[in-house]
Amino acid sequence: MKNVMTVIKKELYKVFSDKRKTFFSVIFPGLMIYVMYSTIVNVQLDEMTQLDNQISQVVVVDAPINFELSNQFEVIHKEGNFNDYENMVYNNEIELVIGFAADDFSEVVSDKKGDYQISFYYNPTSQTSREARENLLVELNMLNDQILTTRHQGENVLRAFDVAEKQTGDMRKLVTAGLASLSFLLIFFMFSGAQTHGIESLVKEKEQKTISSVLITPIKRLEFIVGKLIAVFILGLLNFVSSITGMILAFSKILFAPSSSSEALMTVGELAMIIGVLLSLMILFVSVIMLLSLISKTQKDTGIYTTAIYLAIFIAGFTTMSESFVIPSQLYYYLIPVYNGLLAVKSILTFEYSSVSIIVTIASSLLLSGLCIGSMVILAKKENIIYS
């Protein structure tokens, strides 16, 4: 155990005695993610604010004398031919062009005209044009209601029933649903953290022939490998914590927005389950990467092998990313490495988990890690592996 500690200390010293390495191992991942995601969040929030405060520029052709739009619209032209303005909508110069039929609009109000048409062009590729369309439809519906009320001289004729809208459901999902769909990012960052240090851990020692100088001492090969494994785990964890902190800070504007609910978002048990799943996954990632690092002849080889795992995480991540993805209840899904972690984290964040599936996930990740470590123990005895 003393030798294991000595190797761990050396590996951590290598990183923390070098300011550049410390920055890139601990601070940079979080900083990078913070800058990246806060930019995305800010752009989206700005867009939402802009849309909320949007004043759409529109052209209204042949409008009746009394027709008025709300202050969400700025009417810039009233003359000309309706179709002549289509290009302006196409080129995003205006949001809408609204055209009224040439017929007398007063006849519509007085119930003499039933097939009066109001047309408009909007551009579905433009978000502001889409938003203007939504607002226009609301206003036209209101106008429609007003006209019908005038025609029939009484509101009751127009209303068959009242709608009472009430909310139900687990309101916590409103906050966590977005995070759940991003759960693959959590796992991706964990792998990335483990990979940063694990990829070169053993193979670099072999490549640079530093392994012989260590194994000439009374340390056992297994102690050396375990020491390296724990050090990579610690460094990977720090990298992960940094990434998560960056992510939380970036999303803080959304996550910590003032809420009317004073209910705790998650129970301690649920939080413990997430940590358990993530830790077991981290152990698995480190074990797999270290095994690959041990059997590889060069760092390039390890890089190629780990790229394949990256791809697997991406594929598994994208399949579970959609909010409409239904979390399976069959236990065998929770035996599939990595995929089970994604399912488990997502199920906890959407409060649709079963404790058994979480236990199966953690157990299977730990079991597979054990197999990897066991393989390393066997392989470490082979001279062609350790000195290749």
Add this chain to the structure above:
Amino acid sequence: MITIECKNLVKKFKLTKKQIKENNDGLKFKYAVNDVSFSVEKGSIYGLLGPNGAGKTTIQRMLSTLIEPNQGDIFVNGVNTKKNPEGIKRHISFITGEMQFDKDLTPDYLFLFFGRLYGYSDEEIKSKRDVIFDDLEISSYRHTKMDKLSTGMKQKVSIAISLVNDPEIIIYDEPTNGLDIIATNVVINYIKRLKEQGKTIILSTHIFEVVEELCDQVAILIDGKIVYENKMEVVQSKYKNLRELFFDLYEERV
């Protein structure tokens, strides 16, 4: 008194399919060391002389328990290395130019790290370190990372680290390889001092002058076999020089 005894050592390496095809002799293994036996007296310097690929380094790696022989036994102070490799390692140091140290670490930290692996306390290591570093004139660059040091400086650091466990036996692979004349002189003088301190040294080299200057006994290796072994004083009395002896033997074999 015999410190090291090697009996019928054999080490063979599996060839790749490509190598088997290239050799065109159908053999699946290459014998790096083939039935080698020798013994080394306590406090002496034993030289392994031979061309590249003769098996010198492989013998030294087996002696240092880095690799195991396929056949045969090595006894250090009468104890078989297979039975207690970790225990044997406490008495042995292995220095080789091929062996590298972590480039990101300083000589200071490396000495501490290796000292800890031998089970010494940090205080013990630090007091040893100061003495050895002063002795080898390493102190001025003790806080410089290894990748910034010259070959000669690195060689001195290797020697310093090899002494952290105060080894009884020092195995030295190509001690002057890649060194300039100044660094070579430092290393040769240091090996002489180690001998004076009663250390047993096994050094491998392909430089005749190094053997002539330092060794008490020499074994000439060709193709994994010892083709000649004798005390240096006998060699010097019988032959004009080691070079002449070596090439006589080499031409006979080839």
